[in-house]
Amino acid sequence: NTVMTQSPTSMFTSVGDRVxxxxxxxxxxxxxxGWYQQKTGQSPKRLIYWASNRDTGVxxxxxxxxxxxxxxxxxxxxxxxxxxxYYCLQHNSYPYTFGxxxxxxxx
Amino acid sequence: xxxxxxxxxxxxxxxxSVKMSCKASGYTFTDYIIHWVKQSHGKSLECIGYINPYxxxxxxxxxxxxxxxxxxxxxxxxxxxxxxxxxxxxxTIYYCAREASFGVDxxxxxxxxxxxx
Numbered sequence: 001n002t003v004m005t006q007s008p009t010s011m012f013t014s015v016g017d018r019v020x021x022x023x024x025x026x027x028x029x030x031x032x033x034g035w036y037q038q039k040t041g042q043s044p045k046r047l048i049y050w051a052s053n054r055d056t057g058v059x060x061x062x063x064x065x066x067x068x069x070x071x072x073x074x075x076x077x078x079x080x081x082x083x084x085x086y087y088c089l090q091h092n093s094y095p096y097t098f099g100x101x102x103x104x105x106x107x
Numbered sequence: 108x109x110x111x112x113x114x115x116x117x118x119x120x121x122x123x124s125v126k127m128s129c130k131a132s133g134y135t136f137t138d139y140i141i142h143w144v145k146q147s148h149g150k151s152l153e154c155i156g157y158i159n160p161y162x163x164x165x166x167x168x169x170x171x172x173x174x175x176x177x178x179x180x181x182x183x184x185x186x187x188x189x190x191x192x193x194x195x196x197x198x199t200i201y202y203c204a205r206e207a208s209f210g211v212d213x214x215x216x217x218x219x220x221x222x223x224x
Contacts, residue, residue, distance in 0.1 A: 034210045043202055043214040044152070050209050087152060091210045095168040096142070098152040 002027050002090050006099030012107045019075040021102040023088035028068050032092035035064050035073045038101075039084045047086075048073065080106065109133040111203050111215035118221045124191040127218045129203030136184035137161040140206040143177065143188045146217070147199045157206065158186060193222045 036044035048064035156167035
């Protein structure tokens with residue numbers, strides 16, 4: 001199975017900060033990666049598909065990049081509504097696998 | 108708009124089975140695969156299996172092959188997952204989610220399953 005190693009595990013940020021989190025795949029997954037935001041008590045919401053495409057309605061401060069084994073999600077201007085756990089998901093081969101998540105909190 | 112409506116929370120006894128549902132609306136049910144995902148407390152997400160509602164073809168994560176059974180009812184646009192021989196480790200939240208050509212997009216709200224005597 002493809003292991004998705006996500007880092008950091010958690011981070012504290014401030015409104016207006018630029019935030020970067022990473023996901024490394026144990027094998028080449030092409031661009032078959034999505035990024036999801038999960039707020040407390042809610043189901044995951046996809047932000048990015050095919051590694052770098054923003055879903056409809058997702059603010060342009062969210063940017064995804066990468067291909068192959070290394071992927072990044074960047075929030076260019078942290079907002080008060082952005083604290084959540086962010087997960088990457090590879091859907092290149094089944095079983096699809098998620099990263100362990102990056103918990104993003106405000107200072 | 109696309110919606111996946113899941114059944115309500117379940118309280119079941121150890122060793123029993125539970126069958127949960129996921130009713131789709133806002134799109135053609137048979138055009139998209141339905142996934143089931145487990146989210147353990149304090150842990151990440153894990154794919155259980157998926158079903159193609161058009162062909163009824165299923166594929167399971169090896170970890171859940173003897174645990175989960177996926178079915179659909181095309182007439183009601185509903186997917187089902189039956190989880191058997193439940194233990195306390197199965198007490199958690201289960202999601203259904205839709206897969207489009209560009210990945211898993213829409214998710215249901217989740218079902219909380221509690222296994223307790």
